[in-house]
Amino acid sequence: MGFFMTTSIFFRTSLLAITVSLVACGGGSDGSSSNDQNTADNSSADNSAAGDQNTDNTDTQIVLSDTSWSAGTDRVLGLGFNGNSDTPEITMMKAAPVTDQDGDVFSIRSVTYPATELSEIKNIDNLTDRRHFQDMDVISHNNESYVVACQDGSDTTGYTSAVSLHIFKASDTTKVVEVDLVDGGVEARECSGISAEFTQGTNEAMGVTVYYAGDTMTTSGSPLYRYPRIMKVELTIDTTVDVDATDAVVMDSLTTVVRGDINDHIPGVTGFGDHVYYAQYDDSEGTNNLGYANSASSPATVRTVDWSANDPFVTGVAQEMLVKDMFLVPGEASTDFDHIYMVSDSAASGIVVAGYRRDMNLKQAMTLSSDTSVQNCSDVVTGVSDQGIGQKLWCHDATDSGKIIEVYSPVHPSE
Numbered sequence: 575m576g577f578f579m580t581t582s583i584f585f586r587t588s589l590l591a592i593t594v595s596l597v598a599c600g601g602g603s604d605g606s607s608s609n610d611q612n613t614a615d616n617s618s619a620d621n622s623a624a625g626d627q628n629t630d631n632t633d634t635q636i637v638l639s640d641t642s643w644s645a646g647t648d649r650v651l652g653l654g655f656n657g658n659s660d661t662p663e664i665t666m667m668k669a670a671p672v673t674d675q676d677g678d679v680f681s682i683r684s685v686t687y688p689a690t691e692l693s694e695i696k697n698i699d700n701l702t703d704r705r706h707f708q709d710m711d712v713i714s715h716n717n718e719s720y721v722v723a724c725q726d727g728s729d730t731t732g733y734t735s736a737v738s739l740h741i742f743k744a745s746d747t748t749k750v751v752e753v754d755l756v757d758g759g760v761e762a763r764e765c766s767g768i769s770a771e772f773t774q775g776t777n778e779a780m781g782v783t784v785y786y787a788g789d790t791m792t793t794s795g796s797p798l799y800r801y802p803r804i805m806k807v808e809l810t811i812d813t814t815v816d817v818d819a820t821d822a823v824v825m826d827s828l829t830t831v832v833r834g835d836i837n838d839h840i841p842g843v844t845g846f847g848d849h850v851y852y853a854q855y856d857d858s859e860g861t862n863n864l865g866y867a868n869s870a871s872s873p874a875t876v877r878t879v880d881w882s883a884n885d886p887f888v889t890g891v892a893q894e895m896l897v898k899d900m901f902l903v904p905g906e907a908s909t910d911f912d913h914i915y916m917v918s919d920s921a922a923s924g925i926v927v928a929g930y931r932r933d934m935n936l937k938q939a940m941t942l943s944s945d946t947s948v949q950n951c952s953d954v955v956t957g958v959s960d961q962g963i964g965q966k967l968w969c970h971d972a973t974d975s976g977k978i979i980e981v982y983s984p985v986h987p988s989e
């Protein structure tokens with residue numbers, strides 16, 4: 575990826591329905607999930623983008639189009655939200671394979687209401703690089719959006735490499751910093767999903783937390799082991815300078831929050847602050863688990879929110895559920911339930927919702943929402959997270975590939 579400036583950093587110890595016609599984004603999984611930011615000095619994103627205009631008529635279906643979408647080729651990888659419900663900025667990542675080259679072409683596209691056409695803000699052509707991008711999230715500070723994209727590592731002998739986070743400002747995508755996820759004798763290798771947010775600090779030193787879900791490899795000792803993990807990445811970003819400036823982005827710590835067994839699979843993650851939720855398939859038990867961890871303690875406090883041998887997306891079928899993306903709406907008070915939303919692929923559309931009340935360890939089971947407005951959601955999901963449930967979510971339309979629909983975060987069926 576030498577066509578743009580990069581800086582490699584190693585750890586210093588060793589979501590009425592709006593449809594959005596998307597361009598190629600893929601993978602997803604877990605795709606990426608993006609959280610509305612909760613820092614005190616965040617404000618709504620600039621909405622001066624040009625293009626076809628929509629109206630405030632909530633009965634009108636609004637289409638945000640990506641005229642470059644190629645059906646059957648492009649795939650949705652990640653979806654991000656910034657701003658507010660009235661003037662949201664929607665950013666997506668898509669991918670498409672290219673004949674006779676090693677890697678895919680990745681496109682990051684963005685639009686701010688009332689404009690309706692997604693425009694490319696960055697193109698990454700992995701001409702000779704087989705390491706795919708798998709997920710993307712968007713975080714913001716002082717009305718500036720930062721894209722965080724997760725690229726796989728490599729297990730190829732002689733060419734091993736760790737997962738890297740590519741971070742750049744949406745306003746200046748030519749300047750990029752790469753953060754390699756290496757923690758001593760453990761390297762992240764295969765990215766299933768990420769969840770990122772600004773936390774607190776000053777303009778010159780803003781804290782960022784990124785939760786990583788995916789496979790890791792031990793790189794010391796014998797034999798070497800591959801485990802799925804939830805890892806917590808803590809960064810400090812100087813928002814007053816270019817991201818590729820010296821020490822503009824520093825990785826302060828990389829720690830394991832949860833480690834699964836060798837044959838387990840952790841396909842999705844979503845979190846805020848020290849709280850993280852994740853999907854895990856327990857191979858030895860044959861169960862689909864929704865887990866919670868409080869990463870503030872060491873070791874982390876880990877609890878099971880729900881488990882099921884059956885796939886929550888497919889009634890009565892005992893199989894591993896395919897979680898493509900996750901999104902979290904925290905309770906507005908400490909005595910409220912957090913609502914966790916999960917989407918699968920287009921063959922198993924809809925939103926599975928679960929609830930968890932952290933103060934009393936109360937649980938609401940993973941259940942496919944009966945809300946018909948969300949029945950076509952698949953692949954990716956993002957939305958407004960800081961105003962409780964019932965706010966806007968965006969997801970990919972399983973019935974019309976390449977479009978994003980705007981819905982509202984549903985309540986749990988038990989409520």
